[in-house]
Amino acid sequence: MGRRPLIRRETVARAAVDIVDEDGPAALSLERIASRLGVKAPSLYNHFADKTEIVEEAARTIVLETPEHADVVDGDWIGWLVEGAIAFRGALLAHARSVPLVVENFPQRLLERLYAQHCRVLHDHGVPVTDQMFIVEAVHRMTIGSAMCAATGRPAMSTPIDPDQFDVGVVESLASNDWDDDRLFVESVRTFLHGVRARWGR
Structure with missing residues:
Protein backbone atom coordinates (compact mmCIF):
# COMPACT_ATOMS: atom_id res chain seq x y z
CA MET A 1 0.00 0.00 0.00
CA LEU A 64 -17.33 28.20 1.06
CA GLU A 65 -17.98 28.80 4.76
CA THR A 66 -21.04 30.82 3.75
CA PRO A 67 -24.09 28.91 5.06
CA GLU A 68 -26.37 27.19 2.56
CA HIS A 69 -28.90 29.53 1.01
CA ALA A 70 -32.51 28.56 1.80
CA ASP A 71 -35.21 28.66 -0.86
CA VAL A 72 -37.19 31.80 -1.66
CA VAL A 73 -40.26 32.03 0.58
CA ASP A 74 -43.57 33.38 -0.77
CA GLY A 75 -41.87 34.85 -3.81
CA ASP A 76 -39.78 37.26 -1.70
CA TRP A 77 -36.64 37.23 -3.84
CA ILE A 78 -35.52 40.52 -2.27
CA GLY A 79 -35.56 39.00 1.20
CA TRP A 80 -33.78 35.95 -0.21
CA LEU A 81 -30.97 38.06 -1.64
CA VAL A 82 -30.66 40.13 1.53
CA GLU A 83 -30.41 37.03 3.72
CA GLY A 84 -27.81 35.55 1.40
CA ALA A 85 -25.78 38.76 1.47
CA ILE A 86 -25.91 38.83 5.27
CA ALA A 87 -24.68 35.23 5.40
CA PHE A 88 -21.82 35.89 2.98
CA ARG A 89 -20.77 39.06 4.80
CA GLY A 90 -20.80 37.11 8.06
CA ALA A 91 -18.54 34.43 6.59
CA LEU A 92 -16.10 37.11 5.47
CA LEU A 93 -16.09 38.95 8.79
CA ALA A 94 -15.49 35.70 10.67
CA HIS A 95 -12.05 36.08 9.08
CA ALA A 96 -11.78 39.86 9.19
CA ARG A 97 -8.03 40.03 8.63
CA SER A 98 -8.41 37.79 5.61
CA VAL A 99 -11.06 39.91 3.86
CA PRO A 100 -8.55 41.78 1.65
CA LEU A 101 -7.04 38.42 0.68
CA VAL A 102 -10.47 37.12 -0.40
CA VAL A 103 -11.28 40.29 -2.35
CA GLU A 104 -7.99 40.15 -4.26
CA ASN A 105 -8.13 36.41 -4.92
CA PHE A 106 -11.83 35.65 -5.26
CA PRO A 107 -12.25 32.23 -6.91
CA GLN A 108 -13.60 33.12 -10.35
CA ARG A 109 -15.16 29.74 -11.20
CA LEU A 110 -16.93 29.59 -7.87
CA LEU A 111 -18.17 33.16 -8.35
CA GLU A 112 -19.53 32.34 -11.81
CA ARG A 113 -21.31 29.26 -10.46
CA LEU A 114 -22.91 31.28 -7.67
CA TYR A 115 -23.89 34.06 -10.07
CA ALA A 116 -25.51 31.55 -12.42
CA GLN A 117 -27.48 30.02 -9.52
CA HIS A 118 -28.68 33.44 -8.38
CA CYS A 119 -29.68 34.46 -11.89
CA ARG A 120 -31.75 31.28 -12.25
CA VAL A 121 -33.57 32.01 -9.00
CA LEU A 122 -34.26 35.60 -10.04
CA HIS A 123 -35.50 34.39 -13.43
CA ASP A 124 -37.87 31.95 -11.74
CA HIS A 125 -39.35 34.85 -9.78
CA GLY A 126 -39.96 37.18 -12.66
CA VAL A 127 -36.88 39.39 -12.55
CA PRO A 128 -36.20 40.67 -16.09
CA VAL A 129 -33.18 38.99 -17.66
CA THR A 130 -31.66 42.41 -18.40
CA ASP A 131 -31.47 43.18 -14.67
CA GLN A 132 -30.45 39.80 -13.26
CA MET A 133 -26.68 40.11 -13.54
CA PHE A 134 -26.81 43.80 -12.63
CA ILE A 135 -28.61 42.94 -9.39
CA VAL A 136 -26.35 40.01 -8.50
CA GLU A 137 -23.13 41.90 -9.21
CA ALA A 138 -24.29 45.04 -7.39
CA VAL A 139 -25.28 43.10 -4.26
CA HIS A 140 -21.97 41.22 -4.35
CA ARG A 141 -20.02 44.48 -4.56
CA MET A 142 -22.06 46.07 -1.77
CA THR A 143 -21.37 43.02 0.40
CA ILE A 144 -17.65 43.02 -0.32
CA GLY A 145 -17.42 46.78 0.23
CA SER A 146 -19.25 46.64 3.55
CA ALA A 147 -17.09 43.76 4.74
CA MET A 148 -13.91 45.62 3.74
CA CYS A 149 -15.00 48.73 5.65
CA ALA A 150 -15.88 46.75 8.76
CA ALA A 151 -12.77 44.56 8.57
CA THR A 152 -10.35 47.44 8.15
CA GLY A 153 -11.81 49.59 10.91
CA ARG A 154 -13.81 52.03 8.80
CA PRO A 155 -17.02 52.14 10.88
CA ALA A 156 -20.40 53.45 9.85
CA MET A 157 -20.67 57.24 10.09
CA SER A 158 -20.85 58.49 13.67
CA THR A 159 -21.22 61.97 15.14
CA PRO A 160 -19.16 64.28 12.88
CA ILE A 161 -15.99 65.93 14.10
CA ASP A 162 -17.30 69.29 12.91
CA PRO A 163 -21.09 69.18 13.43
CA ASP A 164 -21.48 72.78 12.23
CA GLN A 165 -21.16 71.52 8.64
CA PHE A 166 -24.39 69.52 8.95
CA ASP A 167 -28.05 70.19 9.52
CA VAL A 168 -28.94 69.71 13.19
CA GLY A 169 -31.31 66.89 12.26
CA VAL A 170 -28.49 64.99 10.60
CA VAL A 171 -26.29 65.38 13.67
CA GLU A 172 -29.09 64.23 15.97
CA SER A 173 -29.73 61.21 13.76
CA LEU A 174 -26.08 60.21 13.87
CA ALA A 175 -25.87 60.79 17.62
CA SER A 176 -28.67 58.27 18.13
CA ASN A 177 -26.24 55.50 17.06
CA ASP A 178 -29.02 53.79 15.10
CA TRP A 179 -26.80 53.31 12.05
CA ASP A 180 -24.25 50.67 12.97
CA ASP A 181 -22.39 48.73 10.27
CA ASP A 182 -24.85 45.84 10.20
CA ARG A 183 -27.97 47.96 9.86
CA LEU A 184 -26.35 50.29 7.33
CA PHE A 185 -25.46 47.29 5.17
CA VAL A 186 -28.87 45.61 5.34
CA GLU A 187 -30.82 48.79 4.69
CA SER A 188 -28.52 49.76 1.81
CA VAL A 189 -29.02 46.42 0.05
CA ARG A 190 -32.75 46.34 0.73
CA THR A 191 -33.27 49.93 -0.48
CA PHE A 192 -31.28 49.25 -3.64
CA LEU A 193 -33.31 46.15 -4.48
CA HIS A 194 -36.66 47.82 -3.86
CA GLY A 195 -35.51 50.70 -6.04
CA VAL A 196 -34.64 48.36 -8.90
CA ARG A 197 -38.02 46.63 -8.63
CA ALA A 198 -39.82 49.99 -8.53
CA ARG A 199 -38.39 50.79 -11.98
CA TRP A 200 -40.45 47.99 -13.45
CA GLY A 201 -43.68 49.56 -12.20
CA ARG A 202 -44.77 46.42 -10.39
Missing part, protein backbone atom coordinates in the same frame (compact mmCIF):
# COMPACT_ATOMS: atom_id res chain seq x y z
CA GLY A 2 1.17 3.54 -0.74
CA ARG A 3 2.11 5.94 2.01
CA ARG A 4 -0.66 8.23 3.20
CA PRO A 5 0.18 11.83 2.27
CA LEU A 6 1.18 14.02 5.18
CA ILE A 7 -0.69 17.02 3.84
CA ARG A 8 -3.71 17.72 1.65
CA ARG A 9 -4.81 20.81 -0.27
CA GLU A 10 -7.55 21.59 2.22
CA THR A 11 -5.22 21.38 5.23
CA VAL A 12 -2.73 23.70 3.55
CA ALA A 13 -5.49 26.19 2.72
CA ARG A 14 -6.85 26.03 6.26
CA ALA A 15 -3.39 26.61 7.71
CA ALA A 16 -3.01 29.67 5.46
CA VAL A 17 -6.37 31.03 6.64
CA ASP A 18 -5.42 30.49 10.28
CA ILE A 19 -2.11 32.31 9.85
CA VAL A 20 -3.74 35.32 8.20
CA ASP A 21 -6.48 35.37 10.84
CA GLU A 22 -3.85 35.47 13.55
CA ASP A 23 -1.23 37.80 12.11
CA GLY A 24 -2.51 39.32 8.88
CA PRO A 25 -1.68 38.71 5.20
CA ALA A 26 1.93 39.93 5.55
CA ALA A 27 2.67 36.97 7.84
CA LEU A 28 1.74 34.38 5.24
CA SER A 29 4.69 32.50 3.76
CA LEU A 30 5.38 28.99 2.54
CA GLU A 31 7.76 28.47 5.45
CA ARG A 32 5.13 29.54 7.98
CA ILE A 33 2.52 27.24 6.47
CA ALA A 34 4.93 24.31 6.33
CA SER A 35 6.02 24.86 9.92
CA ARG A 36 2.43 24.83 11.10
CA LEU A 37 1.83 21.54 9.30
CA GLY A 38 5.10 19.98 10.45
CA VAL A 39 6.52 19.57 6.96
CA LYS A 40 9.20 21.17 4.80
CA ALA A 41 8.22 24.09 2.55
CA PRO A 42 9.20 22.33 -0.72
CA SER A 43 6.68 19.58 -0.01
CA LEU A 44 3.88 22.11 -0.55
CA TYR A 45 4.78 22.10 -4.25
CA ASN A 46 3.43 18.55 -4.44
CA HIS A 47 -0.02 20.08 -4.08
CA PHE A 48 0.27 23.68 -5.31
CA ALA A 49 2.15 25.35 -8.14
CA ASP A 50 3.11 28.35 -6.03
CA LYS A 51 2.08 30.58 -3.14
CA THR A 52 -0.52 32.36 -5.28
CA GLU A 53 -2.40 29.11 -5.76
CA ILE A 54 -2.37 28.53 -2.00
CA VAL A 55 -3.78 32.01 -1.40
CA GLU A 56 -6.52 31.39 -3.98
CA GLU A 57 -7.46 28.13 -2.27
CA ALA A 58 -7.49 29.90 1.11
CA ALA A 59 -9.89 32.51 -0.33
CA ARG A 60 -12.08 29.73 -1.69
CA THR A 61 -12.10 28.04 1.72
CA ILE A 62 -13.44 31.19 3.36
CA VAL A 63 -16.10 31.79 0.71
Whole structure:
Protein backbone atom coordinates (compact mmCIF):
# COMPACT_ATOMS: atom_id res chain seq x y z
CA MET A 1 0.00 0.00 0.00
CA GLY A 2 1.17 3.54 -0.74
CA ARG A 3 2.11 5.94 2.01
CA ARG A 4 -0.66 8.23 3.20
CA PRO A 5 0.18 11.83 2.27
CA LEU A 6 1.18 14.02 5.18
CA ILE A 7 -0.69 17.02 3.84
CA ARG A 8 -3.71 17.72 1.65
CA ARG A 9 -4.81 20.81 -0.27
CA GLU A 10 -7.55 21.59 2.22
CA THR A 11 -5.22 21.38 5.23
CA VAL A 12 -2.73 23.70 3.55
CA ALA A 13 -5.49 26.19 2.72
CA ARG A 14 -6.85 26.03 6.26
CA ALA A 15 -3.39 26.61 7.71
CA ALA A 16 -3.01 29.67 5.46
CA VAL A 17 -6.37 31.03 6.64
CA ASP A 18 -5.42 30.49 10.28
CA ILE A 19 -2.11 32.31 9.85
CA VAL A 20 -3.74 35.32 8.20
CA ASP A 21 -6.48 35.37 10.84
CA GLU A 22 -3.85 35.47 13.55
CA ASP A 23 -1.23 37.80 12.11
CA GLY A 24 -2.51 39.32 8.88
CA PRO A 25 -1.68 38.71 5.20
CA ALA A 26 1.93 39.93 5.55
CA ALA A 27 2.67 36.97 7.84
CA LEU A 28 1.74 34.38 5.24
CA SER A 29 4.69 32.50 3.76
CA LEU A 30 5.38 28.99 2.54
CA GLU A 31 7.76 28.47 5.45
CA ARG A 32 5.13 29.54 7.98
CA ILE A 33 2.52 27.24 6.47
CA ALA A 34 4.93 24.31 6.33
CA SER A 35 6.02 24.86 9.92
CA ARG A 36 2.43 24.83 11.10
CA LEU A 37 1.83 21.54 9.30
CA GLY A 38 5.10 19.98 10.45
CA VAL A 39 6.52 19.57 6.96
CA LYS A 40 9.20 21.17 4.80
CA ALA A 41 8.22 24.09 2.55
CA PRO A 42 9.20 22.33 -0.72
CA SER A 43 6.68 19.58 -0.01
CA LEU A 44 3.88 22.11 -0.55
CA TYR A 45 4.78 22.10 -4.25
CA ASN A 46 3.43 18.55 -4.44
CA HIS A 47 -0.02 20.08 -4.08
CA PHE A 48 0.27 23.68 -5.31
CA ALA A 49 2.15 25.35 -8.14
CA ASP A 50 3.11 28.35 -6.03
CA LYS A 51 2.08 30.58 -3.14
CA THR A 52 -0.52 32.36 -5.28
CA GLU A 53 -2.40 29.11 -5.76
CA ILE A 54 -2.37 28.53 -2.00
CA VAL A 55 -3.78 32.01 -1.40
CA GLU A 56 -6.52 31.39 -3.98
CA GLU A 57 -7.46 28.13 -2.27
CA ALA A 58 -7.49 29.90 1.11
CA ALA A 59 -9.89 32.51 -0.33
CA ARG A 60 -12.08 29.73 -1.69
CA THR A 61 -12.10 28.04 1.72
CA ILE A 62 -13.44 31.19 3.36
CA VAL A 63 -16.10 31.79 0.71
CA LEU A 64 -17.33 28.20 1.06
CA GLU A 65 -17.98 28.80 4.76
CA THR A 66 -21.04 30.82 3.75
CA PRO A 67 -24.09 28.91 5.06
CA GLU A 68 -26.37 27.19 2.56
CA HIS A 69 -28.90 29.53 1.01
CA ALA A 70 -32.51 28.56 1.80
CA ASP A 71 -35.21 28.66 -0.86
CA VAL A 72 -37.19 31.80 -1.66
CA VAL A 73 -40.26 32.03 0.58
CA ASP A 74 -43.57 33.38 -0.77
CA GLY A 75 -41.87 34.85 -3.81
CA ASP A 76 -39.78 37.26 -1.70
CA TRP A 77 -36.64 37.23 -3.84
CA ILE A 78 -35.52 40.52 -2.27
CA GLY A 79 -35.56 39.00 1.20
CA TRP A 80 -33.78 35.95 -0.21
CA LEU A 81 -30.97 38.06 -1.64
CA VAL A 82 -30.66 40.13 1.53
CA GLU A 83 -30.41 37.03 3.72
CA GLY A 84 -27.81 35.55 1.40
CA ALA A 85 -25.78 38.76 1.47
CA ILE A 86 -25.91 38.83 5.27
CA ALA A 87 -24.68 35.23 5.40
CA PHE A 88 -21.82 35.89 2.98
CA ARG A 89 -20.77 39.06 4.80
CA GLY A 90 -20.80 37.11 8.06
CA ALA A 91 -18.54 34.43 6.59
CA LEU A 92 -16.10 37.11 5.47
CA LEU A 93 -16.09 38.95 8.79
CA ALA A 94 -15.49 35.70 10.67
CA HIS A 95 -12.05 36.08 9.08
CA ALA A 96 -11.78 39.86 9.19
CA ARG A 97 -8.03 40.03 8.63
CA SER A 98 -8.41 37.79 5.61
CA VAL A 99 -11.06 39.91 3.86
CA PRO A 100 -8.55 41.78 1.65
CA LEU A 101 -7.04 38.42 0.68
CA VAL A 102 -10.47 37.12 -0.40
CA VAL A 103 -11.28 40.29 -2.35
CA GLU A 104 -7.99 40.15 -4.26
CA ASN A 105 -8.13 36.41 -4.92
CA PHE A 106 -11.83 35.65 -5.26
CA PRO A 107 -12.25 32.23 -6.91
CA GLN A 108 -13.60 33.12 -10.35
CA ARG A 109 -15.16 29.74 -11.20
CA LEU A 110 -16.93 29.59 -7.87
CA LEU A 111 -18.17 33.16 -8.35
CA GLU A 112 -19.53 32.34 -11.81
CA ARG A 113 -21.31 29.26 -10.46
CA LEU A 114 -22.91 31.28 -7.67
CA TYR A 115 -23.89 34.06 -10.07
CA ALA A 116 -25.51 31.55 -12.42
CA GLN A 117 -27.48 30.02 -9.52
CA HIS A 118 -28.68 33.44 -8.38
CA CYS A 119 -29.68 34.46 -11.89
CA ARG A 120 -31.75 31.28 -12.25
CA VAL A 121 -33.57 32.01 -9.00
CA LEU A 122 -34.26 35.60 -10.04
CA HIS A 123 -35.50 34.39 -13.43
CA ASP A 124 -37.87 31.95 -11.74
CA HIS A 125 -39.35 34.85 -9.78
CA GLY A 126 -39.96 37.18 -12.66
CA VAL A 127 -36.88 39.39 -12.55
CA PRO A 128 -36.20 40.67 -16.09
CA VAL A 129 -33.18 38.99 -17.66
CA THR A 130 -31.66 42.41 -18.40
CA ASP A 131 -31.47 43.18 -14.67
CA GLN A 132 -30.45 39.80 -13.26
CA MET A 133 -26.68 40.11 -13.54
CA PHE A 134 -26.81 43.80 -12.63
CA ILE A 135 -28.61 42.94 -9.39
CA VAL A 136 -26.35 40.01 -8.50
CA GLU A 137 -23.13 41.90 -9.21
CA ALA A 138 -24.29 45.04 -7.39
CA VAL A 139 -25.28 43.10 -4.26
CA HIS A 140 -21.97 41.22 -4.35
CA ARG A 141 -20.02 44.48 -4.56
CA MET A 142 -22.06 46.07 -1.77
CA THR A 143 -21.37 43.02 0.40
CA ILE A 144 -17.65 43.02 -0.32
CA GLY A 145 -17.42 46.78 0.23
CA SER A 146 -19.25 46.64 3.55
CA ALA A 147 -17.09 43.76 4.74
CA MET A 148 -13.91 45.62 3.74
CA CYS A 149 -15.00 48.73 5.65
CA ALA A 150 -15.88 46.75 8.76
CA ALA A 151 -12.77 44.56 8.57
CA THR A 152 -10.35 47.44 8.15
CA GLY A 153 -11.81 49.59 10.91
CA ARG A 154 -13.81 52.03 8.80
CA PRO A 155 -17.02 52.14 10.88
CA ALA A 156 -20.40 53.45 9.85
CA MET A 157 -20.67 57.24 10.09
CA SER A 158 -20.85 58.49 13.67
CA THR A 159 -21.22 61.97 15.14
CA PRO A 160 -19.16 64.28 12.88
CA ILE A 161 -15.99 65.93 14.10
CA ASP A 162 -17.30 69.29 12.91
CA PRO A 163 -21.09 69.18 13.43
CA ASP A 164 -21.48 72.78 12.23
CA GLN A 165 -21.16 71.52 8.64
CA PHE A 166 -24.39 69.52 8.95
CA ASP A 167 -28.05 70.19 9.52
CA VAL A 168 -28.94 69.71 13.19
CA GLY A 169 -31.31 66.89 12.26
CA VAL A 170 -28.49 64.99 10.60
CA VAL A 171 -26.29 65.38 13.67
CA GLU A 172 -29.09 64.23 15.97
CA SER A 173 -29.73 61.21 13.76
CA LEU A 174 -26.08 60.21 13.87
CA ALA A 175 -25.87 60.79 17.62
CA SER A 176 -28.67 58.27 18.13
CA ASN A 177 -26.24 55.50 17.06
CA ASP A 178 -29.02 53.79 15.10
CA TRP A 179 -26.80 53.31 12.05
CA ASP A 180 -24.25 50.67 12.97
CA ASP A 181 -22.39 48.73 10.27
CA ASP A 182 -24.85 45.84 10.20
CA ARG A 183 -27.97 47.96 9.86
CA LEU A 184 -26.35 50.29 7.33
CA PHE A 185 -25.46 47.29 5.17
CA VAL A 186 -28.87 45.61 5.34
CA GLU A 187 -30.82 48.79 4.69
CA SER A 188 -28.52 49.76 1.81
CA VAL A 189 -29.02 46.42 0.05
CA ARG A 190 -32.75 46.34 0.73
CA THR A 191 -33.27 49.93 -0.48
CA PHE A 192 -31.28 49.25 -3.64
CA LEU A 193 -33.31 46.15 -4.48
CA HIS A 194 -36.66 47.82 -3.86
CA GLY A 195 -35.51 50.70 -6.04
CA VAL A 196 -34.64 48.36 -8.90
CA ARG A 197 -38.02 46.63 -8.63
CA ALA A 198 -39.82 49.99 -8.53
CA ARG A 199 -38.39 50.79 -11.98
CA TRP A 200 -40.45 47.99 -13.45
CA GLY A 201 -43.68 49.56 -12.20
CA ARG A 202 -44.77 46.42 -10.39
